[in-house]
Amino acid sequence: MSTKQAEATDMQVFNKLESEVRSYCRSFRTVFKKASNAFMWDVHDRRYIDFFAGAGALNYGHNDDSIRKKLVEYLMSDGVAHSLDMATEAKESFLVKFQNVILKPRGLDYKVMFPGPTGTNTVESALKIARKATGRTNVICFTNAFHGMTQGSLAATGNRFKRGGAGQPLGGTTFMPYDGYFGEEQDTSLMLGKLLDDPGSGIDLPAAVILETVQGEGGLNLASPSWLRSVERICRKHGILLIVDDVQMGCGRTGSFFSFEDAGLSPDIVCLSKSIGGYGLPLALTLIKPEYDIWRPGEHNGTFRGNNLGFVAATEALRFWENGQFQASIERKSVVIGNALKRFAANYPELVKETRGKGFIQGLVFHKPEHAASLCAEAFSNGLIMETSGPFDEVAKLMPPLTIEESVLRQGLAIVEQGLDRLQASLATPSEPALKQEMNA
Structure with a gap:
């Protein structure tokens, strides 16, 4: 049986019974059955290194x-x-440990809201409380932002394809250029400040500014600390709440627990989900400065906001942050990733335009967007799972588990390099139709 026939057999049930909206299984065409740390195995007992990490x-x-x-x-x-938002022992344990291990050592004072189990839930609640607290409706967001797939969070998302899925106009937001959108020489925060200072700009004074410090889905665009601090100063000047969406970048993905720590920000609202659940379990938090926690009881709710299994897993996962050893290991292995990607960019300049990202979310930007997908497909065929991002899917993105052993990390990077080598070789060799056309000419 050929590889394509095997894939068709493996995916038969999913192709027949699951909605056409399915996505990742179209790229990773196998059926997975077990996993351990940075490894996954499929039903054929083939092992994959996971540079995707859910x-x-x-x-x-x-x-x-x-x-x-x-x-x-x-x-x-x-x-x-299951307990909705009733008080449980599991929730109490999580709240106390989160306060003692994460918030207090960083000098942060937030009330913890459980808005529902996913990232888009926390973003929706953040937008609602900002509008409620300020009495204003407009929200400033940024080019290439991704904040979720429900109506409010999608309105703050830049991607045209994803926005099109709403099936109706999306409003209540104003988009501004993210840091570096016009190149390194242009400080786009000055544009934001000027427009908000000018009563004739046509920009309604917003309730909030929402941003990611690193735009994951948007192509690994990294905001500089100075730009982030400038945006925060603008918010303070105009009484605008600053929301940091740390759904993907939080819990150590960029190196520190919160992605904004290096910049010294003090966001009014922080959105957390994804890895806060510790084990891949659904859990989301909205962190709100106490003065803005003006909800009336039940004004925002959800049936699954009391996921006690998520609390148990999240509480135990916080042990990684009880001392500085885990963060130091992230920083050490981040250098391994960054050095490897810089070397790849230098060795394959015909393919790779530049490297981007920070910490454990870095990637290669390709001159031709289709080459990013080709690299990911080649890597998968060699036992490595990774995906693309960016408005044109031009970035091949690496985001392994933070707990990956350095030896396994290097194995995965070797597969990436092997894929680049194969891709470059395929471009150097004329295809059979092209070769025939050249000979006939």
């Missing part, structure tokens, strides 16, 4: 032993699984 939901890897043990113990003791 789109950032698995910062602590697949099936962490310690987290799994806590979950099993909780289940076997008849621990409460």
Whole structure:
């Protein structure tokens, strides 16, 4: 049986019964059955290195032993699984540990809201409370932003294809150019400040500015600390709330627990999801400065905002942050990733335009967008899972679990290099139709 025939057989049930909206299974055409830290295995017992990490939901890897043990113990003791927003022992333990391990050491004072189980839930709640607290409706967002797929978060998302899925006009937002949008020489925060200072600009004074410090889906665009601080100063000047969407970049993805720590920001609202659940379990937090926590009881709710299994896993996952060793390991391995990508860019200049990103979310930007997809396909055929991002899918993105062993990380990077080598060789060799056309000429 050929590879294509095997793939067709593997995917038969999904092709027949699952909605056409399915996405990742079209790129990774196999059926997975088990996983451990940075490895996944399919039903044919083929092993893959995971440089995707659940789109950032698995910062602590697949099936962490310690987290799994806590979950099993909780289940076997008849621990409460579902509780809406009732008080539970599991929620209490998480709140106390999050306060003591994450917030207090960083000098941060936030009330913790559980808005529902996903990233778009926390963004929706952040937009709502900003509008409620200020009495204003407009929200400033940025080019190439991605904040979610429900109506409010999608209105703050830049991607034309994703916005088109709404099926109706999306409003309540004004887009501004992100840092570097016009090149390194242009400070786009000056444009934002000028427009907000000018009563004739046509820009309604916003309730909030929402941003990602690194735009993951938008192509690994990295905002400089100075630009971020400038945007924060503008917000303070005009009484605008600053929302940082740390759904994908939080929980250590950029190196520190919050992605804004290096810039010294003090956001009014922070959105967390994905890896805050510790084990890939659905969980989201909206962190709100106490003075803006003016919700009336039940004014924002959701049936699954009390995911106690998520609380148990998240509480145990915070052990990684009890001292500086884990963060130091992230920083050390981030250098390995960055050095490798710089070397690839230097060795394959015909393919690679530049490198982008920070920490454990870095990537290669290709001159021709289709080559990013080709590299990911070649890598998958050689046992590595990675994806593309950017408005043209021009970036091949690496985002392994933060817990990946350095030896496994280097194995994955070697597969990336092998893919680049194969891709360059294929471009240097004329295809058979092209060769025939050249000979006939």
